[in-house]
Amino acid sequence: SYASKQAYLIAMLRTPSGASIEQMMSFTGWQAHTVRGAISGMVRKRLGYEVVTEKSADGPRAYRIA
Numbered sequence: 001s002y003a004s005k006q007a008y009l010i011a012m013l014r015t016p017s018g019a020s021i022e023q024m025m026s027f028t029g030w031q032a033h034t035v036r037g038a039i040s041g042m043v044r045k046r047l048g049y050e051v052v053t054e055k056s057a058d059g060p061r062a063y064r065i066a
Contacts, residue, residue: 006042009035010065013043013051018064039063 005028012019012027024035043049043065050066 018062
């Protein structure tokens with residue numbers, strides 16, 4: 001369900017390494033714009049978490065809750 005996917009998305013964002021858009025897409029089955037929308041609307045605005053993005057030299061951009 002949508003609520004359990006949201007809970008798992010938050011759990012992924014709380015890990016020290018964070019999660020890439022691709023990882024979150026793979027778990028949820030959502031498209032990239034839906035994942036970004038959930039991060040912006042639900043995680044940042046509704047729940048008030050600070051989400052930071054980090055780009056490693058050789059890996060994908062990772063999103064995590066600061």
